[in-house]
Amino acid sequence: MEKGLLVVISGPSGTGKGTICRELLKRVDATLSISMTTRAPRPGEKEGRHYYFTDRERFEAHARAGGFFEHAEVYGERYGTPKEPALEALAKGRDVILEIDTQGAMQVREAYPEGVFIFVVPPSLAELKRRIEKRGGESPEKIALRLSKAEGEMAYREKYDYAVVNDKLARAVDDVRAIIRAEHLKVESNRRKKDAAGTVDH
Ligand code: ADP
Ligand code: 5GP
DSSP: OOOOOEEEEEOSTTSSHHHHHHHHHHHSOEEEOOOEESSOOOTTOOBTTTBEEOOHHHHHHHHHTTOEEEEEEETTEEEEEEHHHHHHHHHTTOEEEEEOOHHHHHHHHHHOTTSEEEEEEOSOHHHHHHHHHHHOOSOHHHHHHHHHHHHHHHGGGGGSSEEEEOSSHHHHHHHHHHHHHHHHHSOHHHHHHHHHTOSOOO
């Protein structure tokens, strides 16, 4: 059976990755990977739906046991992609979406180069600030930390396969759908070329 497509979506905090993924899942048949994190839930966030919320000790134990596809420290908290569910879904032919930061995405690129890597760009830094503040759930210090990292993160866009500007949400979701569709239409020999550029067997 043909393996599913691994779609990695990154971008600065507040750029709209989560919103795009939610809309995308209404339109494409794919599995969204649920990450583990040590950060506290925001109002309305549900265990097992948005994240698996945990403490540092349990997170580190899971990391030591090799349970993560990738993991990283982001804005002072730990985040990781559980390995088994993602690999199992891919093996069953399902497309899997990872919404992860740039450090995690670069780890996945090493381990799984045939994935498709999409960077979501905010229309402007002013709009990014507005979105983070509107979303709420974070202290002013945490908001400032996220904003201060945004410019540095933007430099990573060059390391991705695609950049999608999230100005109008519907347009951004359409763009991501178009990328996924195009990747499915890619001829096999081109996929293998990308695969061969990778370093790790799986
Ligand atoms: P991220 O997952 O990248 O941190 P979110 O999906 O949580 O970002 O979005 C941050 C805030 O911006 C949310 O309040 C969301 O409703 C809003 N938002 C997302 N996309 C758009 C858009 N295209 N236009 C206006 N607001 C948006
Ligand atoms: P938030 O706290 O806003 O939900 O997420 C903060 C950052 O952590 C975002 O850039 C998000 O993409 C990233 N993130 C979420 N889950 C993971 C994960 O499993 N691994 C990595 N490396 N980053 C993640």
